Structure formats: structure tokens, C-alpha cells
Amino acid sequence: MDNDVSAGSSTTTVAGRLALGITLLAFGLGHTDVIDGVTAANAVTLAHYVGGVALFLIGLLAFRDRDTGHGTAFAALGALWFTWAVSAGDQVSDNAAGLFLLLFALVALTLTLGAAGSGVLDQGTYGLFFVSLVLLAISVLAGGDALGKVGGWFAVAAGAVAWYAATAALAHWPTTVPRRTWGRRVTA
Numbered sequence: 001m002d003n004d005v006s007a008g009s010s011t012t013t014v015a016g017r018l019a020l021g022i023t024l025l026a027f028g029l030g031h032t033d034v035i036d037g038v039t040a041a042n043a044v045t046l047a048h049y050v051g052g053v054a055l056f057l058i059g060l061l062a063f064r065d066r067d068t069g070h071g072t073a074f075a076a077l078g079a080l081w082f083t084w085a086v087s088a089g090d091q092v093s094d095n096a097a098g099l100f101l102l103l104f105a106l107v108a109l110t111l112t113l114g115a116a117g118s119g120v121l122d123q124g125t126y127g128l129f130f131v132s133l134v135l136l137a138i139s140v141l142a143g144g145d146a147l148g149k150v151g152g153w154f155a156v157a158a159g160a161v162a163w164y165a166a167t168a169a170l171a172h173w174p175t176t177v178p179r180r181t182w183g184r185r186v187t188a
Contacts, residue, residue, distance in 0.1 A: 010169060012062040016055060016074040017125075017166035023051030023081060024129065024159030031136065031152025040152075044088045052082030069118050073111050073126070080104050098141035105133035121165035121175050128158035 023046060030040035056078025062071035084100070092100075108130035115122040135151030138144070168175050 012058050012065055012067065012074075013070050014166045014169050016058040016062065016070055017162045017169070019050050019055045019058060020074070020077060020125070021159045021162030021166060023047050023055070024125075024155050024162060026159075027051075028132065028152045028155025028157075028159055031155065032149050033152075041088060044085050047081045047088075048085035052078055052085050054078070055081060069114065073115070073122075076107055076111070080107060094140050094143065098137045101133050101137035101140060105130055105137060108133055119165075119175060121161055121168070125158050125162040125165065128154050128161060132158060 023043070026043035026046045027040060029035060030038055030043045033039075055074050059071050059073070059075025059078055062068075062074055065071075084104070087100075108126050112123055112126040112130055115126055132151045132154035135147050135154060139146075139148035139151060165175065167173065
């Protein structure tokens with residue numbers, strides 16, 4: 001197959017990418033303030049059930065299918081989304097919230113580095129999410145709203161990449177850009 005559609009259990013991988021994509025889109029859009037009256041707090045229920053519970057269960061199913069890369073990613077992210085959602089209403093200091101985002105960012109960085117063999121879309125999703133979390137953490141710790149909005153846009157981009165990866169796997173769309181050999185003349 002020439003489309004380079006990602007390996008792994010297609011059912012769990014697609015479902016996990018969709019759950020992560022939807023959660024990231026809602027979370028990110030809530031931080032951007034681009035939709036009037038929609039904040040990150042509005043993403044809590046979705047993050048709790050789709051990003052937390054469903055993603056964690058999908059991770060367990062991926063482990064059952066011996067897909068340790070996606071199993072680790074989905075179970076870890078599911079647990080973190082669940083934790084974020086259940087603690088979102090609690091009064092915590094900005095330092096505690098910033099620390100949680102930084103720890104969450106370390107998980108995203110580990111997933112980015114670990115997804116090197118999984119494909120550019122998985123690595124892109126986790127990498128964009130990592131940048132988002134770092135920007136959001138800095139925003140919370142420094143009290144700057146502008147960085148939080150930029151972090152929200154990175155989360156939106158990560159969600160869009162995850163959504164595309166799931167759709168590409170289902171629709172058998174290409175997930176790589178054809179490579180051209182530079183400096184060589186190609187003749188037909």
C-alpha cells in the first residue's frame with residue numbers, strides 16, 4: 001500500500017485519534033476565545049468522558065491488541081485528561097495549575113519522541129500538544145493571557161492533525177508527502 005496509513009490496530013488507533021482530536025479541539029478553542037462565550041471550562045465534560053474515560057479504555061484495548069505505542073499514549077493521555085477534568089473546578093494556585101500543565105507537557109514530549117516510528121501525524125499531534133501545554137503553563141505561571149491564546153491555537157492544530165490522522169486511516173488517504181530526490185534529474 002502506497003498511502004503509508006499508520007500501523008497498529010486500526011479500530012483502537014482510529015477511535016483513539018478521534019477521541020484525542022475532539023478533546024484537543026474543544027480544549028484549544030476554549031483557550032483561544034475565538035467563539036464568544038466558549039471557554040476552556042466548557043470543555044470539561046467532554047474532556048472528562050471522551051478525553052478521559054473513553055481514551056483510557058481505548059488505550060487498554062490497544063494494549064490488548066499488543067499495540068504498546070498507542071496503548072501507552074491513549075491510556076496516559078486519558079488519565080491526564082480525566083485528572084484535568086475532575087479537578088477543573090477546584091481552587092488551586094496558579095503555581096499548582098502551571099506545574100500540572102508542565103508535567104502534562106512532559107508526557108506529551110515523551111509521546112512525541114516515542115512516536116518517531118509511528119508516523120509523522122502522531123508525532124505532529126503530540127509535538128503540537130507539547131508546545132500548547134508549555135505555552136499554557138507559562139501563561140498560567142506568568143499571568144499572561146496572550147500566550148494562553150497562542151497555546152490554545154497549538155492545541156487546535158494538534159486536534160486537527162489527530163482528526164486528520166483518524167480520517168486518513170478510515171478513508172485510506174495518504175499520510176506522507178511524496179519525496180523528490182533533489183539534485184537528480186528524473187526522466188520518464
